[in-house]
Structure formats: C-alpha cells, structure tokens
Amino acid sequence: PIQTGRRSGGYPPALWDFDTIQSLNTEYKGERHMRREEDLIGQVREMLVHEEVDLTPQLELIDDLHKLGISCHFENEILQILKSIYLNQNYKRDLYSTSLAFRLLRQNGFILPQEVFDCFKNEKGTDFKPSLSHDRKGLLQLYEASFLSRQGEETLQLAREFATKILQKEVDERDFETKMGFPSHWRVQMPNARLHIDAYRKRTDMNPVVLELAILDTNIVQAQFQEELKETSRWWESTSLVQELPFVRDRIVECYLWTTGVIQRREHGYERIMLTKINALVTTIDEVFDIYGTLEELQLFTTTIQRWDLESMKQLPPYMQLCYLALHKFVIEEAYETLKEKGFNSIPYVTKWWVNLVESYMKEATWYYNGYKPSMQEYINNAWISIGGLPILSHLFFRFTDSIESMDKYRDMDRASCTILRLADDMGTSLVEVERGDVPKAIQCYMNETNASEEEAREYVRRLIEKEWEKMNTETMWDDDDDDFTLSKHYCEVVANLARMAQFIYQDGLDGFGMKDSKVNKLLKELLFERYE
Ligand SMILES: CC1(C)[C@@H]2CC[C@@]1(C)[C@@H](OP(=O)([O-])OP(=O)([O-])[O-])C2
Numbered sequence: 403p404i405q406t407g408r409r410s411g412g413y414p415p416a417l418w419d420f421d422t423i424q425s426l427n428t429e430y431k432g433e434r435h436m437r438r439e440e441d442l443i444g445q446v447r448e449m450l451v452h453e454e455v456d457l458t459p460q461l462e463l464i465d466d467l468h469k470l471g472i473s474c475h476f477e478n479e480i481l482q483i484l485k486s487i488y489l490n491q492n493y494k495r496d497l498y499s500t501s502l503a504f505r506l507l508r509q510n511g512f513i514l515p516q517e518v519f520d521c522f523k524n525e526k527g528t529d530f531k532p533s534l535s536h537d538r539k540g541l542l543q544l545y546e547a548s549f550l551s552r553q554g555e556e557t558l559q560l561a562r563e564f565a566t567k568i569l570q571k572e573v574d575e576r577d578f579e580t581k582m583g584f585p586s587h588w589r590v591q592m593p594n595a596r597l598h599i600d601a602y603r604k605r606t607d608m609n610p611v612v613l614e615l616a617i618l619d620t621n622i623v624q625a626q627f628q629e630e631l632k633e634t635s636r637w638w639e640s641t642s643l644v645q646e647l648p649f650v651r652d653r654i655v656e657c658y659l660w661t662t663g664v665i666q667r668r669e670h671g672y673e674r675i676m677l678t679k680i681n682a683l684v685t686t687i688d689e690v691f692d693i694y695g696t697l698e699e700l701q702l703f704t705t706t707i708q709r710w711d712l713e714s715m716k717q718l719p720p721y722m723q724l725c726y727l728a729l730h731k732f733v734i735e736e737a738y739e740t741l742k743e744k745g746f747n748s749i750p751y752v753t754k755w756w757v758n759l760v761e762s763y764m765k766e767a768t769w770y771y772n773g774y775k776p777s778m779q780e781y782i783n784n785a786w787i788s789i790g791g792l793p794i795l796s797h798l799f800f801r802f803t804d805s806i807e808s809m810d811k812y813r814d815m816d817r818a819s820c821t822i823l824r825l826a827d828d829m830g831t832s833l834v835e836v837e838r839g840d841v842p843k844a845i846q847c848y849m850n851e852t853n854a855s856e857e858e859a860r861e862y863v864r865r866l867i868e869k870e871w872e873k874m875n876t877e878t879m880w881d882d883d884d885d886d887f888t889l890s891k892h893y894c895e896v897v898a899n900l901a902r903m904a905q906f907i908y909q910d911g912l913d914g915f916g917m918k919d920s921k922v923n924k925l926l927k928e929l930l931f932e933r934y935e
C-alpha cells in the first residue's frame with residue numbers, strides 16, 4: 403500500500419542521551435596502565451621474534467593477535483615473519499598449516515598462488531582427496547582460506563565446496579552459518595575482539611601474557627573510543643537536527659560504532675569522528691527521502707544539492723534548509739582541512755558523490771510514489787549508490803591518499819564494498835522498511851521477479867555477497883611490492899572493512915543500527931561502555 407506524505411520510520415527512540423554519553427568515564431587513561439601495556443607488548447614481541455618458534459605456532463600466534471585486537475602493536479614484526487615465510491616457502495606442510503599460511507599471507511599482501519593446494523587434490527585434479535575428510539582442523543582452515551579467493555580461482559571455489567560439504571555434516575544446514583560464524587576474512591577486528599578474548603581465555607593453549615595484554619588493551623582503547631564518541635555527540639547536539647527533524651533515527655552512538663570496525667588503526671581518531679558525522683548526515687538525508695519529504699519537496703532538495711549553492715536553498719522548507727546547511731558546513735570544514743594539509747581543493751569531488759547519492763534517493767522516491775517495482779538488476783544498479791557508501795569512501799579517500807588523480811571516479815573495489823553494504827543492509831532492514839512504506843529492496847525485488855520464497859531470496863543475496871567479495875579480493879589484495887598499485891594500503895583496508903562492518907551490523911538478518919534487540923547492541927555496550935573484566 404502506497405502511504406504518501408509524512409510517515410514514521412518504525413524505529414525506537416535513542417537508547418543513550420547526550421548527558422549519558424558525556425558522563426562516560428574509565429580509569430584506563432592512567433599512566434600506570436600505559437606502562438604495564440608497554441611492558442606486556444615487549445614480552446609478546448619477544449615471543450614473536452624468537453627464531454626457534456616453529457612455523458605453525460608462529461602463524462597461530464599472528465592469527466590470535468589479530469582476532470584479539472592487538473596485532474596493531476606488532477605490525478612490523480608480523481610483516482617480517484610473513485615475508486620470510488613467503489620467500490622461504492616453508493609452509494608446504496599439512497592442510498592446516500598451508501591453509502593458515504595462505505590466508506594470513508594473502509591478508510597481509512603476500513599473494514600466494516592457489517596452486518599451493520594442488521598437492522591436496524586427487525590425481526585428476528578434479529577435487530580434494532577424500533582422505534582429507536577426517537582432518538577437521540585442516541578442513542576448518544581450508545574453509546577459512548577459501549574466502550581469500552579472487553575471481554576465477556577455481557581451486558579455492560572447489561576448496562570451499564569440499565570443506566563446506568564435510569563440515570556441514572557436523573552441524574545441520576540451519577545453524578551452519580551461526581556455528582561457523584562469518585569466515586574470519588569477513589570479520590571486523592575491534593567490534594569482535596572481546597568475543598575472541600572470551601574464547602581465548604578458555605583455551606588450553608592460552609598464553610597468559612597475551613591474554614593480559616588483550617584484556618588491558620581493550621580497556622585502554624575503550625577510553626580512546628569514549629573520547630571520540632563524546633566529540634561526535636557534541637557535534638550531533640550542535641546541529642540540532644534531532645530537534646528540527648524528530649522523524650529521523652537518533653543513532654549517533656551506532657553511527658560511531660560503525661567507525662570502530664571500518665577504521666581500525668588507533669591513530670585514525672580524526673577519521674573515525676569524520677566518518678561518524680557522515681553516517682549521521684546520510685542517515686538524516688536518507689530518512690528525509692524514505693519517509694518524510696513529499697515528492698515536490700524532494701525534487702527541490704535534489705535540485706538545491708545539485709547546484710550546491712547558498713542561493714537556491716531559500717526555496718526549501720525550513721527542515722530541509724537546516725539539513726542542507728548541516729551537510730554544506732560539514733563538506734566545507736573537511737575541504738578546509740584537506741586544502742590546509744594537502745594543498746588541493748576536494749570540494750568538486752566530494753560534492754559529486756553527495757549529488758550522486760541524493761539523485762539515487764530521488765529515483766527510489768519516484769519509484770515508490772509511482773508504485774513502480776524495479777527488476778533486481780535495475781534496483782541494484784541504483785541501490786549500490788543509495789546506500790551512501792560513495793560519499794563515505796570519497797571523504798576517506800582524501801584522508802588516506804595523497805594522489806589527486808582518480809578522485810573523480812570510483813574504483814571497482816568501491817563498488818564491491820558499496821554493493822555488499824547495500825545487500826547486507828537490505829537483509830537486515832528491508833522487512834521493516836517495506837512494511838512502513840519504502841521502495842522494494844533486494845529481497846523483495848528478487849521475490850517479485852522469480853516468485854522465490856523469502857528464504858530462497860536470502861540465499862540468493864548471500865551468493866551475491868560472496869561474488870562481490872571475490873571482486874573485492876581481486877581489487878584490494880595486491881603484492882606489497884607491486885609498484886603500479888598506487889592506492890594506499892590504509893584506503894584498501896577501510897574499503898574492505900566497510901563491507902565487513904555492514905555484515906557485522908546486520909548479522910543474523912537483524913537491524914543492529916535501527917533496532918535495539920540484536921546481539922550487536924550487546925556488543926556495542928561492551929565495547930564502548932563496559933570495562934572488560
Ligand atoms: C549508515 C547506513 C548504512 C546508511 C544510513 C543509515 C544506515 C544504517 C542505512 O539506513 P537504511 O535506512 O537501512 O538505508 P536505506 O535502506 O534506506 O538505503 C543506510
């Protein structure tokens with residue numbers, strides 16, 4: 403049913419108010435905690451660089467440090483170890499070690515060829531040896547390694563099917579994904595770290611120094627996150643957008659949570675605060691188009707943003723004027739920093755992607771008001787843009803690269819990341835959206851087009867996400883010494899992490915951003931508000 407005009411989004415009010423956020427505090431800012439952390443880092447570094455440690459335990463330690471959220475303290479040591487393993491090729495062991503080495507090397511820019519798995523295939527090379535089906539540990543690592551596949555790597559496709567078929571027998575179909583969880587290649591680091599600490603502390607091979615460092619570190623980094631969150635909350639309060647546009651989801655804490663998975667390097671606090679603002683602005687403008695503006699108002703808004711001037715905003719209703727000016731002010735402030743620090747004017751580029759976004763919103767609003775049901779392809783061609791990933795990535799591009807060229811177009815990796823962001827979002831939000839009134843999303847478009855059930859449509863979307871990850875891997879995983887790969891490593895990290903964070907927020911097909919009864923909400927409170935004991 404087409405409900406025209408002002409609607410409500412169907413979302414609960416904010417969970418934390420301004421004063422609660424501003425009063426957040428933690429003892430982990432103290433000097434003595436820093437000193438203890440430095441001491442523990444030194445002890446773990448010793449463990450890492452000790453020559454006589456065998457290959458596999460070293461790889462397992464590297465994998466644990468990443469999952470526990472503390473690998474950032476050992477980046478150089480880890481790269482040195484992986485580089486020597488890559489050059490000496492001394493990973494050719496059992497399925498477990500080869501798979502673990504394959505994943506860690508590729509994740510760190512050492513692109514091992516998929517042929518390293520040929521020795522595990524039958525003589526015709528058509529499948530993996532059946533005898534491997536008893537090696538559960540090896541199969542789990544083979545399954546994980548298969549998610550590092552790039553387009554056209556058949557052996558890795560075969561590996562995923564082989565491992566899945568056998569491992570699935572252990573757990574029935576339904577909870578395969580929940581039991582297996584997301585493959586580690588798809589998992590964001592910081593928002594998952596405490597889950598891994600919980601598991602690590604119960605392991606028989608747990609190292610007490612590593613555990614103490616992980617626990618101390620997650621409490622110390624929480625202090626930094628809280629200060630960044632407070633700054634974003636002061637900004638959000640100063641915009642008065644919540645007061646003037648009460649129909650918008652007030653989710654500044656959730657907007658900040660997003661950034662802890664997208665931008666994981668501690669030193670990039672400025673970028674997390676910037677990204678939080680972008681998330682909040684995109685959320686606001688998205689709701690204006692989704693549920694509040696009339697078609698005439700939305701057309702006026704789109705035209706004003708296309709002109710990007712201060713003249714044409716006079717024709718807007720007051721609520722749109724405030725929203726437009728908040729966006730304008732943000733873009734100008736960021737452009738000022740870029741001009742000051744890097745000497746070039748980013749305005750023509752970032753405004754292009756904001757215009758691009760509202761034009762895609764306008765298309766969806768027109769479809770909705772006309773009751774038009776787009777085909778899946780038609781929908782996706784517009785919706786990978788309407789999810790808001792391009793303004794996010796263009797602002798981050800300016801922060802993480804110094805090359806002005808290729809600022810005016812998006813890269814294949816950007817599109818893959820935005821597509822995964824869109825598909826994951828639709829899996830988590832579209833049932834409520836379509837119920838309250840919104841354009842049909844990926845699941846509904848596929849069902850309209852093929853008469854499939856909702857579960858079949860979800861399964862199809864999951865396959866699309868897997869395909870997009872192969873594109874992402876193809877575009878973001880380059881040999882570190884591949885000189886014609888100019889994009890910065892930091893930029894490639896945030897592109898992939900944007901997709902990972904979307905899959906985190908919408909895990910189990912729930913809306914961890916707009917709603918409050920998800921596992922995400924529990925993890926958010928632990929990560930940002932609660933001391934880890
Ligand atoms: C940060 C975001 C991913 C972006 C703005 C808020 C979101 C959580 C999502 O909100 P949603 O209403 O689901 O977007 P859409 O489906 O209306 O495009 C779109």
Ligand SMILES: [Mg+2]
Nearest residue numbers: 688689692835
């Ligand atoms: Mg929306």
Ligand SMILES: [Mg+2]
Nearest residue numbers: 688689692788
């Ligand atoms: Mg929308």
Ligand SMILES: [Mg+2]
Nearest residue numbers: 827828831832
């Ligand atoms: Mg949505």
